[in-house]
Amino acid sequence: MDVEDFNSVKTPRARGALHTEADDVLLGSAAAAGPQQQHGARRLLAKTRRFVKLAVDVVTCTEDVPDGKDRTERWCPEEGANWLSQLFFAYANSLVRLGGRKHLEQADLDEPPKLWSSFQRHLAATATAASPQGLVWRALAAEHWRMFAATGLLKLVHDCIMFSQPIILEQLLHHLSSQRDRWVALGLAGALFGAAMLEALLVNVYFHALFRMSLHTKTQLLEMIYRKSLRVSSAVKAALGVGPVVNLQSNDAAKLWTMPTYLHMVWNGPFQIIVVMALLIRVLTVWPALAGLGVTIAIIPTTMLLGKLLTSARRESMTAADMRIKLMTEVITGIKAIKLYAWEAPYLERISALRETELRAIRKTQMLSMINSSIFNVGPVFVGLAAFGTYAALGRPLTAAVAFPSLALFNLLRFPIVMIPQQIMNLIAATVGIARIQKFMDAEDMHSVKRIELPHTTSSGKDDLSKSGSNAAIPPVNGSSIVNSSSSSSSDVPAVQISNGSFAWDASSAPVLSDVSLVVPKGSLVIVVGPVGSGKSSLLSAVLGEMAAVGQQQQEEEEGQQQQHPVTVAGSVAYTAQDPWIQNATLRNNVLMGHSFEQGAYERAIHASCLGQDLEILPAGDASEIGEKGINLSGGQKHRVALARTLLYHLTPRISDSLAAADPAGW
Numbered sequence: 001m002d003v004e005d006f007n008s009v010k011t012p013r014a015r016g017a018l019h020t021e022a023d024d025v026l027l028g029s030a031a032a033a034g035p036q037q038q039h040g041a042r043r044l045l046a047k048t049r050r051f052v053k054l055a056v057d058v059v060t061c062t063e064d065v066p067d068g069k070d071r072t073e074r075w076c077p078e079e080g081a082n083w084l085s086q087l088f089f090a091y092a093n094s095l096v097r098l099g100g101r102k103h104l105e106q107a108d109l110d111e112p113p114k115l116w117s118s119f120q121r122h123l124a125a126t127a128t129a130a131s132p133q134g135l136v137w138r139a140l141a142a143e144h145w146r147m148f149a150a151t152g153l154l155k156l157v158h159d160c161i162m163f164s165q166p167i168i169l170e171q172l173l174h175h176l177s178s179q180r181d182r183w184v185a186l187g188l189a190g191a192l193f194g195a196a197m198l199e200a201l202l203v204n205v206y207f208h209a210l211f212r213m214s215l216h217t218k219t220q221l222l223e224m225i226y227r228k229s230l231r232v233s234s235a236v237k238a239a240l241g242v243g244p245v246v247n248l249q250s251n252d253a254a255k256l257w258t259m260p261t262y263l264h265m266v267w268n269g270p271f272q273i274i275v276v277m278a279l280l281i282r283v284l285t286v287w288p289a290l291a292g293l294g295v296t297i298a299i300i301p302t303t304m305l306l307g308k309l310l311t312s313a314r315r316e317s318m319t320a321a322d323m324r325i326k327l328m329t330e331v332i333t334g335i336k337a338i339k340l341y342a343w344e345a346p347y348l349e350r351i352s353a354l355r356e357t358e359l360r361a362i363r364k365t366q367m368l369s370m371i372n373s374s375i376f377n378v379g380p381v382f383v384g385l386a387a388f389g390t391y392a393a394l395g396r397p398l399t400a401a402v403a404f405p406s407l408a409l410f411n412l413l414r415f416p417i418v419m420i421p422q423q424i425m426n427l428i429a430a431t432v433g434i435a436r437i438q439k440f441m442d443a444e445d446m447h448s449v450k451r452i453e454l455p456h457t458t459s460s461g462k463d464d465l466s467k468s469g470s471n472a473a474i475p476p477v478n479g480s481s482i483v484n485s486s487s488s489s490s491s492d493v494p495a496v497q498i499s500n501g502s503f504a505w506d507a508s509s510a511p512v513l514s515d516v517s518l519v520v521p522k523g524s525l526v527i528v529v530g531p532v533g534s535g536k537s538s539l540l541s542a543v544l545g546e547m548a549a550v551g552q553q554q555q556e557e558e559e560g561q562q563q564q565h566p567v568t569v570a571g572s573v574a575y576t577a578q579d580p581w582i583q584n585a586t587l588r589n590n591v592l593m594g595h596s597f598e599q600g601a602y603e604r605a606i607h608a609s610c611l612g613q614d615l616e617i618l619p620a621g622d623a624s625e626i627g628e629k630g631i632n633l634s635g636g637q638k639h640r641v642a643l644a645r646t647l648l649y650h651l652t653p654r655i656s657d658s659l660a661a662a663d664p665a666g667w
Contacts (some may be wrong), residue, residue, distance in 0.1 A: 077091040077092075077094070078091050086205070087201055087205060088201075089204075089208070095108070095109075115216050115219050115220055115223075116219075116220065116223050118143060119139060119140075119143050119220040119224070122134075122138075122139040122140075122142040122143050123136070123139040123224070125139075125142070126138040126139050126142070130442070131438065131441070131442050132442075133228070133441045133442060134441070135438070136221075136224070136434055136437055136438050136441060137434050137438075140217060140220075140256070143216075143220070144213055144216070144217065144260070147209060147213055148213065148260065148263075150209070151206055151209045151210055151213075151264065152264055152267075152268075154202060154205065154206050154209070155206055155264050155268055156268075157202060158199060158202040158203055158206060159268065159271070159272060159275070161195050161198055161199045161202065162199050162412065163275055163276075163279065163412075164195055165192060165195050165196065165199075165408065166279060166283075166405040166408040166409050166412070167279070167405075168188055168191050168192045168195065169192060169404060169405050169408060170283065170401055170404075170405040171188055172185055172188040172189060172192065173400050173401040173404060173405070174401050175188065177399070177400065177401060207261070210260050210261050211261065213260045214257050214258060214259075214260050214261055215257070217256060217257040217260065218253070218254075218257035221249075221253040221256060221257060221437070222249055222253060224441070225245070225248055225249050225253065225437065225440070226249075228440065228441055228443075229245050231445045231446060232443050232444065232445060232446070233443075233444045233445060233446050233546065233548060234505050234541070234546045234547065235444065235505055235506040235507070235548065236443040236444055238505070240440075240443075241326045241329060241330075242326070242329045243322060243323075243324075243325030243326035243327075243328070243329045244322050244325070244326065245440070246325060246329075247318070247321060247322050247325055248436060248437055248440055251318060251321070251433070252318075252432075252433035252434075252436050252437055253433065253437065254433075255426070255429045255430045255432075255433040256430050256433055256434060256437075258426075259426050259427070259430050262419055262422070262423055262426075263423065263427075265416065265419040265420060265423045266420070266423050266424075266427070268416070269416035269417075269419055269420040269423070270416070270420070272412065272413075272415075272416040273296065273413065273416050273417070276409050276412050276413045277289055277292070277293050277413075279409055280292060280387065280406060280409050280410075283402060283405050283406050283409070284387055284391050284402065284406055285391075285394075285396075287390055287394065288386075288387045288388070288390040288391040288394070289387060291386040291387055291389070291390040292383040292384070292386050292387035292410075292413075294386070295379070295382045295383045295386045296379070296383055296413070296417060299375060299376070299379045299382075299417065300420075300421070302375060303372065303375065303376070303420075303421030303424070304421070304424070306368055306371065306372045306375075306421070307372075307421060307424050307425040307428060309368050310365060310368045310369065310372070310425055311425065311428045311429065311432070313361055313364045313365040313368060314361075314365055314429060314432075315432060316361040316364075317358060317361035317362055317365055318432075320354060320357045320358035320361055321358055323354050324351065324354040324355055324358055327347075327350060327351060327354060328351065331347055331351070372421065376417055376418040376421065377418070379414075379417050379418075380410055380411070380413055380414040380417060383410060383413060383417075384406075384407070384410045387406065387410070388403075388406070444507070444548070446544075446545040446546055450567065450568045450569070452493055452568060452569070452570040452571070493522065493570045494519050494520055494521055494522065494568070494570065495520045495521065495522045495523075495524075495569070495570050495571065496518065496519075496520040496543055496567075496568070496569055496570075497518065497519050497520070497567070497568040498516050498517055498518040498519075498542070498543070498566055498567050498568075499517060499566050499568075500515055500516070500517050500566065501513070501515075501516050501517075501542065501549055501566025501567060502514045502515060502516070502549070502550050502566075503516070503538070503541075503542040503547040503548065503549060503550065503566075504547060504548055504550045505547055505548070506548065507548040507550055511550050512535060512538050512547070513535055513538055513539060513542060513547075516539070516542070516566075518539075522570065528540075537578065540575075540655055542567060543567060543569065543573075543655060544573065544575060544655070545567065549566050549567075573654075573655060574646035574647075574654045574655070575646070575654075575655045575656070576639065576642040576643055576645075576646055576655075576656045577642075580630070580638045580639055580641065580642035581642070582626055582629055582630030582633065582638055582641060582642075583626070584625075584626065584627060584628045585625070585626060586622065586623050586624060586625055586626065587615070587618065587621075587622045587623070587624050587626055587641065588602075588622040588623065590626055590641050590645070591605065591606075591622075591641060591644045591645050591648060592648070593645055595648065601648055602648065604647070605644045605645075605647040605648040606622075606644055608643075608644070608647050609640045609641075609643040609644035609647055610640060611637075611640050611641065611644055614637050614640065626641075643656065
């Protein structure tokens with residue numbers, strides 16, 4: 001390394017900051033010496049600098065900034081951490097120090113990775129005729145197989161280091177008992193310490209990668225189920241209810257995202273058992289090792305039987321939990337009516353009966369789990385008794401060089417014996433959970449609306465294609481066709497058009513609305529008037545795509561023809577329902593719904609929805625805190641808040657099912 005190469009060695013944080021007076025002394029003394037000594041001094045100084053730079057990188061977590069990132073922006077330090085920083089988790093030092101000085105906030109955390117887009121691509125790539133939404137297990141495998149394979153290789157290296165420790169211990173005891181070279185024994189002791197330290201480092205990196213994979217799986221599954229719950233048809237919603245969907249997220253998805261942590265034990269457990277038994281044969285000879293292996297094999301069928309019983313008990317528990325959660329959701333939703341009609345006792349009996357059924361299934365599950373855990377906790381003890389008993393029966397002396405390595409190997413045998421049956425049960429439970437999730441993903445979506453994208457008008461009066469509407473806008477649903485009509489005149493396109501459509505809440509039932517034809521020109525005001533139960537709300541639901549198209553459209557689909565959508569909607573829909581959704585937030589936040597505050601647009605929306613008088617009545621105006629479900633607002637005030645939400649941004653068409661319930665004050 002010459003002087004030019006040496007001067008190019010710089011640290012990322014402070015270029016040349018490591019140059020000290022000691023460097024000048026070294027260089028000065030080298031200059032007074034000969035050329036060879038001068039070159040050697042420079043090489044020594046370069047190596048010293050590289051070592052100090054590496055130590056600084058590990059301690060202070062110096063990372064290279066990824067492409068497109070800036071140190072002033074939020075980004076994940078793990079993306080640019082070197083291998084030593086990842087091995088010692090030094091990239092988290094700055095966050096730990098910050099947490100020691102103050103309470104961490106959302107802005108202090110690293111930017112999370114974007115997980116949904118890649119998983120969505122894999123999900124779309126696995127779509128079939130039977131599962132148009134995609135196969136969940138194949139999408140998860142395609143998303144995570146690389147990291148899973150890498151952790152498998154890391155686990156294999158970890159196991160080799162773990163198996164070397166009983167061998168090193170055996171050689172160390174032989175050296176100590178035979179009074180051989182003490183330096184060799186000291187070297188073996190150092191090797192034993194180094195193997196234990198390296199094993200600890202590798203197992204931490206291994207579990208960190210698997211826990212990270214589990215967290216990514218959790219995020220992807222929850223977002224997938226949540227997005228699907230927004231797209232399912234009304235018939236599916238009526239059949240399922242809220243409880244089973246919540247159960248899918250809390251129970252079934254949890255069985256999937258907790259599985260990767262120990263999933264390698266399915267193949268790694270038998271591998272560990274085979275290697276440990278081979279090492280035991282080497283230490284104890286064949287028959288004592290085979291005696292221990294026989295006890296191990298005898299335990300496995302018992303665990304398989306317990307696994308089947310546990311699966312059946314858990315399935316019963318999940319079914320009972322679904323029924324109980326569904327009933328509890330109905331009770332909480334209609335608690336006012338239950339209190340007014342004094343129905344507490346009958347509902348309490350129903351809930352108690354379902355809870356008792358669930359508790360019986362839980363007791364059965366816990367009892368089987370306790371028996372299973374007891375068997376596998378005493379399993380290694382029985383294996384050791386069988387092996388040492390056979391070894392002593394053969395008349396061989398049980399020395400320290402035999403006993404301690406054998407005990408170490410039996411301790412290694414404990415973990416795979418315990419974990420293999422548990423992972424088999426976890427796989428079975430995950431299979432049941434993923435089947436339930438896949439069934440939910442294959443449920444029918446809303447698919448009867450044809451949407452035409454139009455440039456919508458912003459609050460400044462200009463057309464803007466880059467902005468979507470708001471949270472009140474209805475997103476495109478699966479199966480709906482989207483046409484961009486920016487090239488044609490948007491004024492010629494009707495806001496809503498229904499062409500001879502028949503609609504039902506369930507595709508297999510009789511139509512509720514038959515032969516409906518409707519054209520709503522853009523910019524017009526249309527009011528649907530009729531008696532109670534005449535289908536006014538059903539018509540709006542058909543426009544939103546919440547009702548299934550039946551009749552001629554269903555016949556065309558069965559005959560293999562391209563289905564003609566009976567409903568065409570131009571633009572993004574702003575909809576207010578009969579029961580408006582009010583959050584536990586301030587009135588202004590309920591109107592904005594996450595959008596940025598614009599004074600002019602906000603005041604126009606308040607004026608158009610006649611909320612001005614309500615703001616004068618409320619104690620803090622639009623800063624007044626609204627309770628859950630708008631408990632401190634009247635019915636008319638709730639609907640005016642919902643109307644203001646739809647008027648805040650210029651979305652067309654606007655569909656309101658709340659005018660009948662809104663009181664006429666201020667209209």
